[in-house]
Amino acid sequence: MTKKAVVLVSGGLDSATTLAIAKEAGYDCYAMSFNYGQCHQVELLSAKTISESIGVVEHKIVKLGLGDIGGSALTDDSISVPKNSSAEIEEGIPVTYVPARNTVFLSLALGWAEVLDAEAIFIGVNAVDYSGYPDCRPEYIEAFQTMANLATKKGVEGKLIKIKTPLIHLTKAEIIHKGNALGVDYGQTLSCYSPDEEGRACGKCDSCRIRQQGFADANIPDPTCYSQS
Amino acid sequence: MTKKAVVLVSGGLDSATTLAIAKEAGYDCYAMSFNYGQCHQVELLSAKTISESIGVVEHKIVKLGLGDIGGSALTDDSISVPKNSSAEIEEGIPVTYVPARNTVFLSLALGWAEVLDAEAIFIGVNAVDYSGYPDCRPEYIEAFQTMANLATKKGVEGKLIKIKTPLIHLTKAEIIHKGNALGVDYGQTLSCYSPDEEGRACGKCDSCRIRQQGFADANIPDPTCYSQS
Numbered sequence: 001m002t003k004k005a006v007v008l009v010s011g012g013l014d015s016a017t018t019l020a021i022a023k024e025a026g027y028d029c030y031a032m033s034f035n036y037g038q039c040h041q042v043e044l045l046s047a048k049t050i051s052e053s054i055g056v057v058e059h060k061i062v063k064l065g066l067g068d069i070g071g072s073a074l075t076d077d078s079i080s081v082p083k084n085s086s087a088e089i090e091e092g093i094p095v096t097y098v099p100a101r102n103t104v105f106l107s108l109a110l111g112w113a114e115v116l117d118a119e120a121i122f123i124g125v126n127a128v129d130y131s132g133y134p135d136c137r138p139e140y141i142e143a144f145q146t147m148a149n150l151a152t153k154k155g156v157e158g159k160l161i162k163i164k165t166p167l168i169h170l171t172k173a174e175i176i177h178k179g180n181a182l183g184v185d186y187g188q189t190l191s192c193y194s195p196d197e198e199g200r201a202c203g204k205c206d207s208c209r210i211r212q213q214g215f216a217d218a219n220i221p222d223p224t225c226y227s228q229s
Numbered sequence: 230m231t232k233k234a235v236v237l238v239s240g241g242l243d244s245a246t247t248l249a250i251a252k253e254a255g256y257d258c259y260a261m262s263f264n265y266g267q268c269h270q271v272e273l274l275s276a277k278t279i280s281e282s283i284g285v286v287e288h289k290i291v292k293l294g295l296g297d298i299g300g301s302a303l304t305d306d307s308i309s310v311p312k313n314s315s316a317e318i319e320e321g322i323p324v325t326y327v328p329a330r331n332t333v334f335l336s337l338a339l340g341w342a343e344v345l346d347a348e349a350i351f352i353g354v355n356a357v358d359y360s361g362y363p364d365c366r367p368e369y370i371e372a373f374q375t376m377a378n379l380a381t382k383k384g385v386e387g388k389l390i391k392i393k394t395p396l397i398h399l400t401k402a403e404i405i406h407k408g409n410a411l412g413v414d415y416g417q418t419l420s421c422y423s424p425d426e427e428g429r430a431c432g433k434c435d436s437c438r439i440r441q442q443g444f445a446d447a448n449i450p451d452p453t454c455y456s457q458s
Contacts, residue, residue, distance in 0.1 A: 111328035
């Protein structure tokens with residue numbers, strides 16, 4: 001008896017690790033990515049590569065007019081992505097926060113999970129290195145689960161779709177250790193908020209710096225391809 | 230001091246009434262509709278007409294690849310919309326149910342509300358004539374509210390975005406009475422699941438039949454333009 005899971009795959013390190021964990025747990029995985037007008041569309045190529053590499057039944061890229069809504073440096077060209085020269089990671093909720101992003105993504109995953117008759121949705125949220133995003137906290141995920149149980153035809157019939165967050169309490173170094181043990185090729189992933197046209201990471205944005213620190217802390221060589229600038 | 234609300238406007242009778250109620254309550258209204266691959270795209274024209282007629286600051290139509298997910302007669306051409314010849318309204322959860330639709334729509338409204346610094350989201354869900362959709366029930370809306378409070382930057386800062394459902398306990402006749410008193414031109418709205426190419430209602434699907442019964446019960450003339458077939 002196969003069991004199915006929808007896995008949200010952004011092309012980054014966390015979601016690649018999450019996909020590998022779902023796969024190892026015995027799920028037939030259905031990867032889901034979003035084309036939401038992100039300035040760094042090259043991450044969708046990473047999502048495709050890593051999904052094929054780890055092995056999924058299907059990889060669906062859903063178009064989403066999130067860019068129409070604005071309000072984030074990741075979707076709105078008029079807000080620039082900060083590149084810190086100091087060693088500090090930005091405090092508070094960053095301008096790279098996309099309004100209600102995880103809620104929108106989880107909602108669409110919920111819809112697909114219902115159609116597939118899947119029993120789980122995997123999302124690589126992380127409350128440790130979460131950069132101040134409110135929708136990465138355990139209490140948020142619990143509230144989404146409660147809502148999801150009431151929202152769906154499956155839920156009404158007593159067949160709940162479980163929201164799985166295997167990374168939520170791990171440090172970046174622990175995530176990298178876990179993925180490394182599962183054979184994830186992190187060279188195929190892209191975490192950078194501001195990659196160049198060839199898809200190379202900038203090495204300077206918050207996301208790059210958290211990732212670099214993670215490899216350093218894990219004592220694992222960083223396979224990331226950085227731009228020379 | 231103006232107050233802003235995002236109002237979900239489908240082009241149907243319920244959401245038009247909801248928009249009129251939000252307007253009467255003194256909100257600057259931002260209408261939001263979705264182009265999600267619905268077979269009856271003509272409803273977006275109704276959404277535009279009714280938004281302009283009632284008066285909104287902006288009407289945003291967000292593209293959404295919901296049709297890619299399938300699983301509903303409203304987005305999937307391989308499932309036909311049922312037209313009952315008997316007097317009975319279909320029981321249980323109908324095939325016209327779109328997976329997680331209200332969750333997806335409310336999530337995107339939440340994102341826009343956050344960007345606009347709006348204090349409310351209006352949605353015309355109805356638990357009386359709700360046709361068996363799980364995401365129209367009060368307990369679902371309450372769970373969404375709890376989740377939304379935890380999901381957003383505004384929520385973290387203590388400024389909650391209130392989900393308003395003014396129709397939730399009204400019968401279709403009561404909704405029509407309310408909208409009529411507020412001057413809603415229901416001739417501009419479209420409730421039909423299966424309109425013809427000129428945007429005329431079929432008069433036979435569940436949605437048409439509930440609407441017709443509503444006008445009859447309200448003892449108000451039905452201004453709907455039905456196809457001749």
